[in-house]
Amino acid sequence: MVGSLVSYYSKGHNPVQTPNVVIKLHNLMNSSSFTTLISGTLQSLSKDDPNNFEPVSILMLPSRNYQYTLVSNKSDNSCSSSNNYGTDDPESSMKIERFCLELSRRVLNHEFDIKYSSHCDSAKNCSPISASNLPRVVLLKAIECSEDTRRLRVLVQFADSRRPWNQRPFVPNTTLVGEGSWDAKKNQLCVVACHFLDAADSWNNTHVGDCSTRLSLRFPAIWTIGNTSSIVGQIWSNKTVRESGYFNKITFESPQNEFRRFLLPGQKYEYTKIDEVTKLCPRRKPRVSANDKTNIYPNPFSYDMSFDMSAKNSRGVVSWGSSVPFSVGNRFYNQHWHPMKDADSIASTEAPVSAPVSYRYNISYKISIKLLSNAKLGNTSVLNEVLLISGEGIYDETEGSLCMIGCRNLGSKSLQAPTDSVDCEIIVNFQFPPSNSSGFIKGGIESKRKKSDPLYFEHLDLSSAAAYADEAERSMWRMDVEITLALVSTTLACIFVALQLFHVKNHPDVLPSISIFMLLILTLGYMIPLMLNFEAMFTKNTNHRKAFLGSSGWLEVNEVIVRALTMVGFLLKLRLLSLTWSARSVNNGTQNELWVMEKKAFIVALPVYVAGTLAALFLMDWRKIGTNDVVLSGYHEHPIWGALKSYAGLVLDSFLLPQILLNMFCTSKEKSLSVSFYLGTTFIRVLPHAYDLYRSRSSAHHQLNEAYIYASPVADFYSTAWDVIIPFVGLLFVGIIYLQQKFGGLCIVPQKLRELGEYEKVPTVTEGKLPK
Secondary structure (H helix, E strand, C coil), rough: CCEEECCCCCHHHCCEEEEEEEEEEEECCCCCCCCCCCEEEEECCCCCCCCCCCEEEEEEEECCCCCCCCCCCCCCCCCCCCCCCCCCCCHECCCCCCCHHHHHCCCCCCCEECCCCCCCCCCCHHCCCCCCCCEEEEEEEEEEECCCCCCCEEEEEEEEECCCCCCCCCCCCHEEEEEEEEEEEEEEEEEEEEEEEEECCCHHHHHHEEEEEEEEEEEEEEEEEECCCCCEEEECCCCCCCCCCCCCCCEEECCCCCHHCCCCCCCECCCCCCHHHHHHCCCCCCCCCCCCCCCCCCCCHHHHHEEEEEEEECCEEEEEEEEEEEEEEEECCCCCCCCCEEEEECCCCCCCCCCCCCCEEEEEEEEEEECCCCCCCCCCCCCHHHHEEEEEEEECCCCEEEEEEEECCCCCCCCCCCCEEEEEEEEEEEECCCCCCCCCCEEEEEEEECCCCCCCCCCCEEEEEECHHHHHHHHHHHHHHHHHHHHHHHHHHHHHHHHHHHHHHHHHHHHHHHCCHHHHHHHHHHHHHHHCCCHHHHCCCHHHHHHHCCCCCHHHHHHHHHHHHHHHHHHHHHHHHHHHHHHHCCCCCHHHHHHHHHHHHHHHHHHHHHHHCCCCCCCCCCCCCCCCECCCCEECCCCHHHHHHHHHHHHCCCCCHHHHHHHHHHHHCCCCCCHHHHHHHHHHHHHHHHHHHHHHHCCCCCCCCHHCCCCCCCCCCCHHHHHHHHHHHHHHHHHHHHHHHHHHCCCCCHHHHHHCCCCCCCCEEEEECCCC
16 A cells, blocks of 8 residues: 555654555454464655655564464363363353453453462573563463453553553564453463464564463452462463473462452351460450440441551661452452442342351451662562551451451562472561440551571561541541631631732722732742642541541532632732832832841841741651651651641741831831731631641540641641640731831830930921921
């Protein structure tokens, strides 16, 4: 075919048309099996054209009248070498009814983690592709799928690291092409994969061959503490050890995270460590009946069993993590659907009516702890600096105690153990506070090994603020109050600035007497949050809070309204600042004198602000730097930056200071500020501290910073002392402004000091009259 090529990725983003291009395809009609490929080129015929390009090679897989020859829809021995991975029992793998639909949702275009055996130390003997490094992930891309015959064609791609599937380029040397079929007897997918050969330079001679690679995949019906992957599989070669291209068998599995885990009917969790847990964790007190219980602890089937936590060792190094139940009894836990589910009735959220009453429950957990850069876990390295532990044990509802045996996968970065091994010499304990009272979930993770053991690690103390259902309801009510206060405060701020604009419109002569430094502080107080989205930081965690508290979308709407009102307030203050600047810029003696007085007020105020900054840094707890600079939501913030932000809030609280100093230097009696402006704005700055006093006495003391919407501790100084000092100083400044605008700027200065700096204006002679 001959035509033209239009490129939209040129300089200036204007489409460029390249004339005289030709595309050639070979074997287009004859290619109908896996051994033949459609090859071709795209090249420019205008060599003198500035848009000329080098020839581009094209490679296409056959689709016209394709015939499956590597696999059939009948059970064969293509997966015979994978029998040692699991069992041939049909119940060990999940049956799939809608073949193509389930594969497209669960398998195709998803990455799987590759696990190598202990003797795989290089790509020479363990990699199915020619590569210098061992690939870490494998991806199956769909070509076509047949529901009737339950066969499919796939591209099998290997890579060193994770990457979105749609951003992975086609590289023949790291990609295999294969045919797969569903083995009905073994309930597994079997794939025969072939290499792309002679694809070094041009693809004109590329063909498919060496179909010695095999791949099997299944959905385990039985999950255990050592295997909670939704999908497991194997990759091996049917060649002998002496043949070229042979590699040792490797396995792969779906990632160990909640987002890739799914349930199919018939799946079960099998507890294998309960006897060991019973010996290690005896009951601390005798069993009591439900009528004798004085304390009520969380129900094991509730959301209260899932929580975020902090981890600390003897050196005080803090890390953050999460603990999520995997199963309770014979029911699964999935925080993205419903609390507890039977695999046979996935839509069910209620416990079976016939379920026996018990106070001790078999339970399994997934624990994830993100280690900081300066944190270590014994002598072994941790893959991706994340400690992943699968726990299994007993939860006693009468005591609120949870005791488990933990197993951690040592990962491919372990130096002391093979990559396919796990360390199950771990004890995990948690003690829940009564659900009818507030408190903390306390726990610990410790190794049962001796200190001389390479796999030994130091004890980790775990702690989490318990957020039970009734407390969550109180938190939701508090969040409703705080978003309402934020809306009211921002609306009032806009009204007070608008009233000041009306005031200067009616009295334009007072504009030059307004402190520009004060208006700059107020304007920056609105501009910086809009630029940094500081006031919207809680929006980052809206989804987290919604999942945690179950709130609806109205909170997000109100957050948008608050930011919109903040923008309106910023524009109004900017308008007031521009009017004041314009009035002050008139070139006459009076205005020049006001600029001089403004500079004097700035020179006096600046050392005060600098001293306050140094005091804020000095009073900060330096011992916590590097240990607790992580908040629960995963947002990292250095304590110095937090101290400076809090001090910026204090500067806004004292916004009237520059105006007071300007009035003193000018000895002005001008009513430059309306009462509604300076009194109302002060009220808005005082209100959060009054609310904080109320909140500290009515709410639990372990509220998390990320849950604050109004009067956030990261935006100002909040404590009982500051909540009293700041309103007192604010009201004092209001009183000073009132007195200055009535009796003059020096009215607050003692009489002796006033006499030293006071001077009288000498009246000028006009119209031939002498002064009396």
